Amino acid sequence: MTSIPIRPILFVATLALPGCGALLSEGSSAAAGIGGASLANAVGAGAAATTGIGLGVQAATRAGVQYAQRDAQRDAQLAVAAAAGPLAPGGVAPWKVGYRVPIHPDETGQVTVARLIEAGGLRCKEIVFSVDAPARGATAASRAFYTATICQDGTTWRWATAEPATERWGALQ
Numbered sequence: 001m002t003s004i005p006i007r008p009i010l011f012v013a014t015l016a017l018p019g020c021g022a023l024l025s026e027g028s029s030a031a032a033g034i035g036g037a038s039l040a041n042a043v044g045a046g047a048a049a050t051t052g053i054g055l056g057v058q059a060a061t062r063a064g065v066q067y068a069q070r071d072a073q074r075d076a077q078l079a080v081a082a083a084a085g086p087l088a089p090g091g092v093a094p095w096k097v098g099y100r101v102p103i104h105p106d107e108t109g110q111v112t113v114a115r116l117i118e119a120g121g122l123r124c125k126e127i128v129f130s131v132d133a134p135a136r137g138a139t140a141a142s143r144a145f146y147t148a149t150i151c152q153d154g155t156t157w158r159w160a161t162a163e164p165a166t167e168r169w170g171a172l173q
Contacts, residue, residue, distance in 0.1 A: 072099050072103050072104070074159075075097050075099060075100075076097045076107060077148075077159035078097075078158075078159070079095050079096065079097040080095050080109075080111055080127070080129050080148070080150075080159075081150040081157040081158055081159050082095070082156075082157060083095035083111050084111045084112075084113055084125060084127045084129070084150055084157065085125075085150065085152070085156075085157030087111070087112070087113045087125075088113065088116075089113045089114065089115055089116055089125075090112065090113065091112065091113055092110055092111070092112045093110065093111055093112075094108065094109070094110055094111075095108065095109055095110070095111050095129065096108040096109075107131055107132075108131075108132050109129055109130040109131045109132045109143070110129065110130050110132075111127055111128070111129040111130075112127065112128050112129075113125045113126070113127055114126045114127060114128055114147075117149070122151060123151065123152040124149055124150065124151040124152070124160060125149070125150050125151075125157075126147065126148075126149050127147065127148050127149070127150060128145060128146070128147050129145070129146055129147075129148065130143050130144065130145050130146075131143070131144050131146070148160075148161040149161045
């Protein structure tokens with residue numbers, strides 16, 4: 001029986017967790033595909049079955065990573081909306097989010113309400129928020145700004161912008 005190279009795959013996947021989303025998505029799905037194909041080959045599956053199993057495992061892993069990225073996006077959106085909800089126009093509040101799955105580092109920033117939008121029972125706010133990146137090694141601290149719209153749903157403020165900045169959320173809009 002052929003030994004399955006699990007340790008190198010796990011090592012590479014662990015290194016990719018807090019890194020770039022593209023590296024995480026492609027690296028983990030490729031590693032999973034290779035691992036799945038190795039396992040299929042080890043148990044004696046034919047070439048076609050081994051390829052099919054490898055591709056299936058790769059697709060499932062990619063879908064899982066994308067789900068985790070959407071979950072992290074939702075957590076950040078809820079944190080920003082919760083901080084902005086009680087603010088009057090011109091008010092400023094800090095926000096922060098800690099991710100359950102360490103796809104990328106926890107985030108912090110500030111949010112301000114630019115204007116209140118009320119009509120026909122809808123209560124919404126146009127907001128501007130920052131995402132602050134602390135200094136890391138040779139990289140200086142930075143701050144990026146984004147706009148969004150949030151709306152009140154009962155006592156909860158929710159993200160209402162259909163398409164946040166592409167730079168911020170990438171292909172997960």
